Amino acid sequence: MRRKLSLLLLTSILMSLVLTGCGFNRDKDGNTTSERVTLINVSYDPTRELYESYNRYFERKWKKSTGQSLDVIQSHGGSGKQALEVANGLKADVVTLALAYDTDSIAKSGLIASDWQKRLPDNSCPYYSTIVFLVRKGNPKHIRDWDDLVRPDVSVLTPNPKTSGGARWNYLAAYAYALEKYDNDSTKVFGFMRDLYRNVSVLDSGARASTTSFTENGQGDVLICWENEAYLTEKNDKGDYQIIYPSVSVKAETPVSIVDSVVKSHGTKKIAENYLKGLYDERAQEICARNYYRPSDQRVLDKYKKYFPTDFKMVTIDDFGGWEKVAKKHFSNGGIFDRIYS
Amino acid sequence: MKEKGNSKAIKWLLIIISAVFLFIMVIMPLFTVISGALQKGLGFYIGAITDKYTLKALILTIKAAFASVIVTSIFGLIAAWAVTRYSFPGKKIIKSIIDIPVTISPVICGMIFLLLFGRQGFIYPLLDKVGIDVIFAVPGIIIVTVFVTLPMVFREIVPVLEARGTQEEEAAAMMGADGWTIFRRVTFPSVKWPFIYGIILSASRAMGEFGAVSVISGHLRGLTNTLPLHIEILFNEFNTTEAFAVSSILVILSIALMLLRLLLQQYSSRKRT
Numbered sequence: 359m360r361r362k363l364s365l366l367l368l369t370s371i372l373m374s375l376v377l378t379g380c381g382f383n384r385d386k387d388g389n390t391t392s393e394r395v396t397l398i399n400v401s402y403d404p405t406r407e408l409y410e411s412y413n414r415y416f417e418r419k420w421k422k423s424t425g426q427s428l429d430v431i432q433s434h435g436g437s438g439k440q441a442l443e444v445a446n447g448l449k450a451d452v453v454t455l456a457l458a459y460d461t462d463s464i465a466k467s468g469l470i471a472s473d474w475q476k477r478l479p480d481n482s483c484p485y486y487s488t489i490v491f492l493v494r495k496g497n498p499k500h501i502r503d504w505d506d507l508v509r510p511d512v513s514v515l516t517p518n519p520k521t522s523g524g525a526r527w528n529y530l531a532a533y534a535y536a537l538e539k540y541d542n543d544s545t546k547v548f549g550f551m552r553d554l555y556r557n558v559s560v561l562d563s564g565a566r567a568s569t570t571s572f573t574e575n576g577q578g579d580v581l582i583c584w585e586n587e588a589y590l591t592e593k594n595d596k597g598d599y600q601i602i603y604p605s606v607s608v609k610a611e612t613p614v615s616i617v618d619s620v621v622k623s624h625g626t627k628k629i630a631e632n633y634l635k636g637l638y639d640e641r642a643q644e645i646c647a648r649n650y651y652r653p654s655d656q657r658v659l660d661k662y663k664k665y666f667p668t669d670f671k672m673v674t675i676d677d678f679g680g681w682e683k684v685a686k687k688h689f690s691n692g693g694i695f696d697r698i699y700s
Numbered sequence: 701m702k703e704k705g706n707s708k709a710i711k712w713l714l715i716i717i718s719a720v721f722l723f724i725m726v727i728m729p730l731f732t733v734i735s736g737a738l739q740k741g742l743g744f745y746i747g748a749i750t751d752k753y754t755l756k757a758l759i760l761t762i763k764a765a766f767a768s769v770i771v772t773s774i775f776g777l778i779a780a781w782a783v784t785r786y787s788f789p790g791k792k793i794i795k796s797i798i799d800i801p802v803t804i805s806p807v808i809c810g811m812i813f814l815l816l817f818g819r820q821g822f823i824y825p826l827l828d829k830v831g832i833d834v835i836f837a838v839p840g841i842i843i844v845t846v847f848v849t850l851p852m853v854f855r856e857i858v859p860v861l862e863a864r865g866t867q868e869e870e871a872a873a874m875m876g877a878d879g880w881t882i883f884r885r886v887t888f889p890s891v892k893w894p895f896i897y898g899i900i901l902s903a904s905r906a907m908g909e910f911g912a913v914s915v916i917s918g919h920l921r922g923l924t925n926t927l928p929l930h931i932e933i934l935f936n937e938f939n940t941t942e943a944f945a946v947s948s949i950l951v952i953l954s955i956a957l958m959l960l961r962l963l964l965q966q967y968s969s970r971k972r973t
Contacts (some may be wrong), residue, residue, distance in 0.1 A: 398920060398923075400918075403936075405722040406937060407809075431920050431921055431922060432920075433918055433919045433920045433921065433925050434919065434923045434933070435919055443836065445819065446814060446818040446819050446820065446835070446836075447817075447818045447824060447835050448835075448836040449833060449835060449836065449837075467819070473914055557821040566936050567936075568936075570936070594938055623828075623831075645789075
C-alpha cells in the first residue's frame with residue numbers, strides 16, 4: 359500500500375513538472391495568453407536603476423493595453439559573464455548588454471538570429487553612453503585630457519578589458535585619442551597605451567568593482583568610466599567627485615535584443631518585442647535620460663543637453679572596423695592589450 | 701600536584717591571547733555588521749529586511765537549507781550505517797569520496813553542475829525537451845546546496861558508530877529483534893545527538909553557501925537570488941547599509957542555530973549522567 363502511494367506521488371510530481379514546462383495557454387502565433395507573465399531581462403552592471411523605473415512604466419502600460427499582469431525580472435552582472443550565462447542556458451527573454459560583441463557571442467551559440475542588430479532602430483540602441491573621467495573634488499591632479507593620465511604622478515583606475523564590457527570602451531576611447539594625437543603612428547600609439555596601463559593601480563574585473571575601489575577604498579586619482587556611472591557616483595556622494603570630459607571619447611553603443619529561442623519556448627515573443635520597442639517611446643526615452651543614459655531620440659537628448667555635452671569628438675565602433683576585428687586585434691590572447699599589459 | 705606560579709602565568713597568557721584574538725576576529729566584525737545595519741535607524745532597518753526581494757531571497761535560502769537538511773540526514777544515516785555495519789570492498793574509497801563536497805572549492809562544485817546541466821552538458825537536450833529548468837533556476841540552487849552539505853551528517857555519525865562497535869546490535873539481533881527495531885531502539889538513540897548536531901551544521905552551511913550557488917544562479921532578482929547573493933548585489937550597488945541589514949538576518953539565524961546547538965549539547969549531557 360505504502361509503496362503504491364509513494365509511486366503515485368512520484369509520478370504526479372513528475373507529471374506536474376512536465377506540465378508546467380509546456381504552455382497550454384497559447385494563441386495561434388504561440389504567444390502566451392496567461393494572465394500572469396514573467397519576462398527575464400539579463401543586463402549588465404549599472405543599468406539596475408534604469409530598468410527598475412522602465413519596468414514599472416512598461417508593466418503598467420502593458421496591463422492597460424492587454425490586461426496581462428507582467429512581472430519583469432532583472433539580472434545584472436559583468437556583461438561578458440552575463441552573455442556567457444545566457445549561452446550556457448540562463449533563460450533570458452531579452453538581453454540588454456554593454457556591447458554588441460557580447461550579444462553576438464550569444465548569437466553565435468545559436469540562440470539569437472545573426473541579423474539581430476538590424477531589427478530595431480539605431481543599431482538596436484535605444485540609449486547609449488560615452489566614456490568620461492571621474493576625479494576627486496577640486497581636481498587636485500589637474501586632469502583635463504587623456505595626456506594627463508600618462509603622467510608619472512597620476513594613478514588610474516579602469517577595469518580589465520578581458521572581462522569587462524565597460525573596460526573595453528575605456529580602452530578604445532584612449533586608443534582613439536592616441537590614434538588622433540600621433541596621427542596613426544602605431545609605435546607611438548602603442549607607447550601611449552603602455553604608459554597609460556602602467557599607471558593603472560587596480561585592474562578590477564568589472565566596472566562596478568572599479569568604481570567601488572575608487573570611491574569606497576580611495577584608490578587612484580582618476581577613474582575611467584561610463585558617463586552614467588560617473589553621474590550616479592557624483593549623485594550618491596554630493597561634492598566629493600567631479601566629471602571631466604576628454605577631447606576624444608567613444609559612442610558606447612549598448613544594444614538590446616530578444617533571445618529568439620527563449621521567447622519561442624516561453625511564448626513571450628510579442629511581449630519581449632514590445633518591451634524593447636517601448637524603450638524608444640518618448641516617455642521611456644525620458645526615463646533613460648533621467649538615469650543619465652543618452653537617449654537615441656534627438657529631441658529628448660536636446661531637452662537634457664545640460665547632462666550630455668557634445669563638444670568633444672565621439673568615435674564609433676565602426677571607425678575601428680567593428681567588434682569582431684577589434685576583439686581579435688586587441689583583446690585576444692597575445693593581442694595588443696596583452697602586449698601592453700605585460 | 702601543586703600548580704607552579706610559572707604555569708599559572710602561562711595559563712592566563714594563553715587565555716588572554718585567545719580572548720583578544722576572538723575579539724578581533726569574531727566579536728568586532730559581528731558588532732560592525734549590527735552597527736552597520738542600524739546606521740540609518742530602526743525604520744530603515746525594518747524597511748530593508750522586509751523588502752520584497754529580501755524576503756524572496758530569505759524564502760529561497762530557507763527552502764535550499766531545508767532540502768539539504770532532509771537529503772543529508774537521510775543520506776547520512778544510510779551511508780553511515782552501511783560503512784560501519786558492513787564490510788565490503790571499496791569501503792575506504794567510499795568514505796573518502798563522501799568528503800569531496802566539503803574539500804573542493806564551492807566554485808568548482810558550481811562549475812561541475814553548470815557543465816553537467818548547462819546548455820553544453822549532455823543532459824540539457826533531454827531536460828529542455830520536457831521543459832525542466834535546472835541550471836539558473838531553483839532546482840539547480842537546491843542541488844548545489846545539497847551537494848556542498850552532503851557529508852555533514854555522515855561525518856558526525858560515523859565516529860560515534862565506529863567507537864561503539866556492533867555488540868549491542870548483535871545482542872539485540874540474538875534476542876530476535878528485526879532490523880528496523882534494532883535501528884529504532886538501539887542504533888539511532890546512540891547517534892541521536894551527533895545526528896542533530898550534523899543537521900544544524902548542514903543547515904548553517906547551506907544558508908551561508910555563496911560560491912557554488914553564485915555560479916549557477918544567474919542572479920535573477922526575486923527568483924534565484926539567495927540571501928548571500930542578494931547581500932553581494934546590494935553591496936555592489938552602493939547600498940551598504942541595506943547590505944548590512946540583510947547580513948544581520950543571516951547572522952541572527954546562525955546565532956540562533958548556535959544557541960540551539962549549545963542547548964541541545966547541555967540537554968544531552970545532562971541526560972547521559
